[in-house]
Amino acid sequence: MPPRPRARDLGLPFPGTPGPLNAITDIAGLAVGFCTLTDPARKMRTGVTAILPRPEREAMPVWAGQYTLNGNGEMTGTHWVNDAGYFLGPVMITNTHGVGAAHSGATRWMIEHYCDHFAGAHHAWAMPVVAETYDGVLNDINAMFVRPEHAVAALEARSTGPVAEGSVGGGNGMIAYDFKAGTGTSSRVAAIGGQSWTVGALVQANHGLRPWLSILGRPVGRLMPEGCLREQEAGSIIVVLATDAPLSGLALRQMAKRVALGIGRGGTPGGNNSGDIFLALSTAEPRPMPDAAPALITRQELNIHLIDPLYLAAVEAVEEAVVNAIVAGEEAVTVKPEGRICHAIDTGRLAEIFAREAG
Template sequence: MTKPRARDLGLPFPGTTGPLNAITDVPGVAVGFCTLTDPSRKMRTGVTAILPRPSTTPQPVWAGQYSLNGNGEMTGTHWINDAGYFLGPILITNTHGVGAAHLGATRWMINHYAEYFAKEHAWAMPVVAETYDGVLNDINALHVQPDHAIAALNARNPGPVAEGSTGGGNGMICYEFKGGTGTASRQIELGGQGYTVAALVQANHGIRPWLTILGEPVGQIMTEDSLYSGEMGSIIVILATDAPLSGLALRQLAKRAAIGIGRGGTPGGNNSGDIFLAFSTANEGPMPQFAPPVSARQELNIELLDHLYLAAVQSIEEAVVNALVAGEDVATVKPEGLLCRALDGERLKVIFGQA
């Protein structure tokens, strides 16, 4: 049974959402999961896949990246920072699954863009990010394999996005509650044109006393069953938009993810990998080596970016809470014998006067 999302509980998040209130509100974006759960093997992990474009012809995806705190990994970012684009999918998994997911994504790209890889001196550099799930999953057992990345990509769809313990979010903890996958979107109008900004997070960050939801000190009210004495997680934020932006503008958009997660209370702990990527599906076109010597691309007036910044911050704030309210109680495997509690949605309703 699907649990209510944060808005269903009556939480008054600002802004206008897309129809799905998900990253798939951005046209063309699809999300898939491979979720791996087997308590007998201490296995609770998986892979989340995001495909920005549905085309089987390779096209650049314009992007920008920013790290608030670099205690983590997101592959392919050196090229994104230099070139302002990437090709192919984005995958999110656990810390020790990066290599396997990268290999799986590479195999998938070779097959998905078969003609391109057969005829050209092509190379695959997928984006693979991670957060640590070793409290709820035997991360050293290396459960994630290349086929799981391929399965997540093959399961992609442009519809509603499952939250909580799905895909790479399966073994994640957020503010010492069960965390994981969350998503949200915002719709805005600029210059007579409508645009969507949306976020997907893998939320595995924060300690209980920090947790603030829409200004309420939830973590100081719900103090039971805490797990940590200090920060030991991370958060990956993926922002998507159909607004036409340059790589530089997208990097500026990615920076605002720091404010988005900060609204939930985290200061960006030293042991947390807070790593963000923003991409735009606008300006479809061929790979640069096949483009004419001088190419024209549309770009939104930089004076209008504040509207996108606010939409991004609001989407990320809500996505993190969506990940939290989708959680369920899960036993820890390291150390054994503890319980990672779900955030109690009914108590949350009381805090916000909705019960």
């Protein structure tokens, strides 16, 4: 079966200039991998997504900031991100009951791959970032299918090339605005101070109710009301935002806040039952490990008074990534309640909405 078209392929006129892949992997060196677990006979539809910000085997942190719009969810390691402005290792995304397994697998992977960091006499510790959204409508989440080896498999499958979307990795069992959704990505290029910087977003979209859905200002949810599954929101969205711009931890927290504006463009108010949790990271200006750093650390960072183009890039990339997650979705059967159909969005009808208005 050929892959479903991305949102731009349908003629949706998203603003801004994307990178070559229109994906988070437009950030040089950043890699994304998936382990997808599907077995209808076992009511299994879940998985793990891995994002590795740096290609080096050597342990090297990335600057980061975090923001939570609504906290009904989990993203581990963020207490340290908020205090220190950086983290070391991969970012994993899975289902709600898979957080522990994914954390264990990512920790084992770090111990094996960052040998110089964990060897020797000093005390080293691993604190990967692991986030989740709930896939219990399409997956028997209490069976706890995700195991540590699946997190390792996602990391080992990583690639710096095009990123698969929809029902892959942790996005396999996810629903957004009552359409089958999952993983989505997009990127934007912005100019500041005579230089071009890239912002990329990856989302695990599992949020929203159909009547709320708005795409580029069109009330798509009201125009396509068939097949709704829920009367109250019971999902979440995780967003990882990455950039090659040299930003401080404070500026990255401000970037993470703008993710809320990007998902808000799609219509969600950030429901009470939704975990809307965002992480922003920068691969610029490599930060040495604290125990290997000199007493005085010198680094460059972008003047925050000039940062608005990056804020806009973040909002636009997140907005498009959510729509890419939805248009990539493929029909699935629910396990709770059993036997209903979670429909994929009709991409032909979606394209007609925009073609009709353009004409």
